[in-house]
Amino acid sequence: MTAPNNTYDEKNYSTLNLGPTHPATHGIFQNVLTMDGEMIVDAVSTVGYIHRAFEKLAEHRPYNQITTITDRLNYCSSPINNMGWHMTVEKLIGAEIPKRAQYMRVIIMELSRIADHIVCDTVIAVDTGAMTGFLHLFQYREWIYEIFEEICGARLTTNIGRIGGMERDFSPKAWAKIDHFMKNFPKGLKEFQALVDRNRIFMDRTINVGPITAEKALNFGFTGPNLRAAGVDYDVRVANPYSSYEDFKFDIPVGTNGDTYDRYSVRMEEMWQSYSIIEQAIKNMPDGAFHADLPEFYLPEKQDVYSKMEALIYHFKIVMGETEVPKGEVYHAVEGGNGELGFYLISDGGRTPFRLHFRRPCFIYYQAYPEMIKGSMLSDAILTMSSMNVIAGELDA
Amino acid sequence: MQTANYKMSELLQIVKDKLEAKFGDALLSAELLYDFPVFILKKEIVKDALIFLKEDTDLNFHFLTTMCGLHQPDETEDKEFGLMYQLHNMPKNYRIRIKTFMLKSDLNMPTISDIYPTAGWMERQEYDFFGFNFIGHKNLSRILNMDEMNYFPMRKEYPLEDLGRNDKSDKMFGR
Numbered sequence: 424m425t426a427p428n429n430t431y432d433e434k435n436y437s438t439l440n441l442g443p444t445h446p447a448t449h450g451i452f453q454n455v456l457t458m459d460g461e462m463i464v465d466a467v468s469t470v471g472y473i474h475r476a477f478e479k480l481a482e483h484r485p486y487n488q489i490t491t492i493t494d495r496l497n498y499c500s501s502p503i504n505n506m507g508w509h510m511t512v513e514k515l516i517g518a519e520i521p522k523r524a525q526y527m528r529v530i531i532m533e534l535s536r537i538a539d540h541i542v543c544d545t546v547i548a549v550d551t552g553a554m555t556g557f558l559h560l561f562q563y564r565e566w567i568y569e570i571f572e573e574i575c576g577a578r579l580t581t582n583i584g585r586i587g588g589m590e591r592d593f594s595p596k597a598w599a600k601i602d603h604f605m606k607n608f609p610k611g612l613k614e615f616q617a618l619v620d621r622n623r624i625f626m627d628r629t630i631n632v633g634p635i636t637a638e639k640a641l642n643f644g645f646t647g648p649n650l651r652a653a654g655v656d657y658d659v660r661v662a663n664p665y666s667s668y669e670d671f672k673f674d675i676p677v678g679t680n681g682d683t684y685d686r687y688s689v690r691m692e693e694m695w696q697s698y699s700i701i702e703q704a705i706k707n708m709p710d711g712a713f714h715a716d717l718p719e720f721y722l723p724e725k726q727d728v729y730s731k732m733e734a735l736i737y738h739f740k741i742v743m744g745e746t747e748v749p750k751g752e753v754y755h756a757v758e759g760g761n762g763e764l765g766f767y768l769i770s771d772g773g774r775t776p777f778r779l780h781f782r783r784p785c786f787i788y789y790q791a792y793p794e795m796i797k798g799s800m801l802s803d804a805i806l807t808m809s810s811m812n813v814i815a816g817e818l819d820a
Numbered sequence: 821m822q823t824a825n826y827k828m829s830e831l832l833q834i835v836k837d838k839l840e841a842k843f844g845d846a847l848l849s850a851e852l853l854y855d856f857p858v859f860i861l862k863k864e865i866v867k868d869a870l871i872f873l874k875e876d877t878d879l880n881f882h883f884l885t886t887m888c889g890l891h892q893p894d895e896t897e898d899k900e901f902g903l904m905y906q907l908h909n910m911p912k913n914y915r916i917r918i919k920t921f922m923l924k925s926d927l928n929m930p931t932i933s934d935i936y937p938t939a940g941w942m943e944r945q946e947y948d949f950f951g952f953n954f955i956g957h958k959n960l961s962r963i964l965n966m967d968e969m970n971y972f973p974m975r976k977e978y979p980l981e982d983l984g985r986n987d988k989s990d991k992m993f994g995r
Binding site for chain 1: 853854855856858882883884885886888890892904906910913917936937938940941942945949962963964965966973974978980
């Protein structure tokens with residue numbers, strides 16, 4: 424990589440290596456900063472430290488094995504990535520998913536959005552010196568992870584859901600855990616907001632830190648909470664509804680300045696909106712099947728595999744990845760924790776995708792980071808990065 | 821914000837008419853693939869078409885959603901490499917996809933990072949994985965792979981795993 428020029432304006436600047444492994448960057452990011460005292464004059468970012476060749480890997484895996492790759496994109500909200508991938512394949516094969524499965528997906532996606540935003544917002548508070556809120560709110564994130572564990576058996580890399588629906592219905596114990604979370608979460612979030620939202624130190628550290636205008640944000644491909652903080656009300660859930668989002672009533676919070684405080688506030692309000700979506704989904708949960716009738720893609724009941732010939736054949740074909748997939752080219756986007764997470768899939772009818780491209784919101788908006796921190800203090804650059812919620816897994820694919 | 825309340829086929833027709841009027845037979849095909857109008861253009865006019873689509877007051881595709889490269893060695897020679905651009909007009913919620921194909925011997929493409937700054941890293945990524953040469957890009961260097969790499973890993977001829985390895989046998993299940 425090229426080191427920035429550090430002798431312009433007839434001044435002698437110092438070069439500082441922020442990262443790749445730095446406790447304050449919350450991930451593997453390297454930024455070579457040119458500093459004038461404590462002021463950042465220039466910055467060059469290097470990415471790719473945890474690149475795992477997901478697009479290449481995906482060209483060599485059957486469709487149902489790609490879900491585990493998507494887990495590892497934005498690992499703070501894996502279920503959203505999983506669902507996005509399932510929905511992409513369902514769009515390709517033209518599958519109709521029962522309402523109940525769609526509502527179950529909405530519950531899981533909104534829970535993971537809350538978990539994602541908890542990480543981001545509490546870490547902004549940690550970077551301003553408020554550790555208490557972080558430790559307090561992580562209890563609620565733990566409860567969300569317990570719900571995931573009850574539904575799919577995993578916590579972080581969930582591999583939740585299947586092509587065609589959900590792998591199983593929510594058990595009574597899972598419903599009890601969801602109810603427990605729903606009963607306690609508002610109180611916890613209110614306590615956190617009381618600690619942080621109007622805190623003088625927090626406001627002084629975040630207002631007008633790392634601002635970006637709406638126009639610039641659009642030019643740099645921002646989506647999700649970071650774009651909404653700049654004042655653009657774009658949300659994939661409203662613009663191109665998927666998984667029955669059109670049935671739910673919710674607001675899109677927007678900010679004005681696109682600074683760190685706005686990004687924090689937009690995420691905070693989105694948690695309340697997600698909470699309300701989950702409430703509506705639980706209240707209106709339709710009866711019916713939790714998966715579509717898709718024998719070629721959806722694993723049959725184990726009991727049937729032992730007793731029915733068709734089920735055994737389909738079981739074998741799915742496990743060996745020999746399912747027939749139509750030729751086609753689809754793009755499907757979901758509103759991930761950080762913005763529009765898109766899957767561009769080309770199928771040539773073979774057992775693996777011909778090409779799979781992930782539109783990873785982090786990768787696209789992180790290129791604006793050097794622009795955003797130029798002229799600011801080093802400690803503000805740390806805050807700007809944590810408020811953008813850059814996740815190394817999604818950035819580097 | 822407006823949701824998708826227009827028909828995709830209408831958008832396909834509007835854009836097709838405008839592109840045809842402006843570029844004539846450089847528009848090779850226009851079709852609807854699932855919920856996306858897809859336009860295949862001749863390589864030479866892609867940049868002009870993107871500028872035209874961005875500056876058109878009605879269409880105004882101001883947002884580059886994503887772009888990606890494509891390698892299809894089994895196609896005819898003039899279609900071996902391809903590029904895809906996805907454009908978005910957020911207020912009207914118009915979305916289209918532009919595709920173009922080229923020869924392996926001529927992977928030069930004018931950069932669009934001057935129209936869409938967000939293409940800066942996207943183009944670096946496609947250079948890194950496929951070897952497209954974006955002319956006019958300010959810093960066309962590898963982004964996710966290491967600088968010392970001397971091949972383009974997303975091309976189909978590069979195997980997933982190092983062929984020198986003999987500690988793995990996957991004859992039964994294939995990879």
